[in-house]
Amino acid sequence: MSTWPDTRILDLLGIEVPIIQAPMAVGTTTAMVIAANKAGALGSMPAAALSIEQLRDALTTIRQASTRPINVNFFCHQPPEADDERDRKWKALLEPYYRELGADFDAPTPVSNRAPFNDAACQVVEEFRPEVVSFHFGLPEKALLDRVKATGAKVLSSATTVEEAIWLEQHGCDAIIAMGIEAGGHRGLFLSDDLNTQIGLMALLPQIVDAVSVPVIAAGGIGDARGIVAAFALGASAVQIGTAYLFTPEANVTPSHHHALRHAQASQTALTNLFTGRPARGIVNRVMRELGAINPAAPAFPKSGGALMPLKAKDEAGFSNLWSGQALRLGKDIGTYDLTRELVEHTLAKLK
Known part of the structure; x- marks a missing residue:
């Protein structure tokens, strides 16, 4: 029996621990994805800054090193x-x-x-069949999304407001990432561009949990076991962590x-x-x-x-x-695998 208080994300995505290594276009490497996977988390490869050839090469490398579920992330903005x-x-x-x-x-x-998700990117998804495909700035057009779902992939996307979360569930998301204002990198907002109404994770997360029926993943300001425990207390089924992984030797930062x-x-x-x-x-x-x-x-x-x-x-x-x-x-100089396992061990100890 799992010791996690909510196992919906584990069951949905086929992972061992409810941690998603965030798909950061600046910083993520195939080595980071592979190490996160080996630690039982969901490794995530960002595609927004890659050419189709680079994405195909990255996914080949990851698939050769690991048979565990992976997430591939795309932007779906309008040029x-x-x-x-x-x-x-x-x-x-x-x-x-x-x-x-x-x-x-x-x-x-x-x-x-930054190329938005398109037919060429969808062909890569159909070729490699990642277990999870996530999007930023909403979702792609229905025809493309239907093709993604036809591969068997579970679909995630980020919501920065309750309204965005409801929209994402209505348009086919299998789980929703509640993205608090604390999060690094690009805001996932897509129904409004008003930054003044963006919400912190502690207020956003329970409201999204109450508003949708699909599992919710907490993102923003989580860097250690205390944040993970708090996210579970507020109704999250998993967490997505980004900045902490930028401190690892696998990160590619200037x-x-x-x-x-x-x-x-x-x-x-x-x-x-x-x-x-x-x-x-x-x-x-x-x-x-x-x-x-x-x-x-x-x-x-x-x-x-x-x-x-x-x-x-x-x-x-x-x-x-x-x-x-x-x-x-909260960041520390530690490898991706060790960071993930430390987060798991410290969180389970606090949940006892």
Whole structure:
């Protein structure tokens, strides 16, 4: 008999422990996914920043190393309309930094792109048949979602409000990730873009649990066993953990990101739209301080990052996205497998 108070996610996804290693486009590696799987958790591979060829290679590597269930995560945003004038004004706002750092302002602006889930990505799902497919920013169109479900995959997506959770259940989600405002990386919001009404996990989680019939996964600000126990007390069937895994040696983070994670205070993260055009939580750096973390001039997702690329090349710490959740000070330098097993052991001890 399981010692976990709620086994619905274990039964639904075929995993041993109710922990999901978050699919972080910045930081996740195949080694991290494999190690999380071996520890009994659900390893998650992010696809948003990968080409189809890179995704296929990553899934081949994971499948060769592990037969356990895996999660593949996709963005399902709507690509923005072309807005050359907004792009021009955004780059003009950054011109003083180009001059200061010696970057070529007159060179063509690099392209910052994130492809939404499409037919090519769906073909990869049909080829590799991951046990879980998760989405960010809602769900893809019904025809694509039906194809995903036809493979036998269980479908997850993130909700940042109760209304989003209800919508996700009505449109076919098998489980819902309740994403509190504390979470690092991109907010999963899709029914509203009002950040002022976004909710912390302690308030959001029980309301989503009460509003839907499918299992709920808690995400945001969970970095140790205390957070996992609290999530179960509020009705979660599992937790999704991201920032803690960025401290592991399997994480692929830049030197500046590595340093910031270990030295920033919990009060030094903020939601920002500067790096991609959508709000995401990261550690405050120079460009966020000087332009404001949320700036209306930033082009729509995912275009704003292109003009920052030449600046990032000159000053990585000051102009790159340093994604992190609010629980970063709970992080410790420990491997993915050992971190997962420690979370399990400490949580079960507290649940006795």
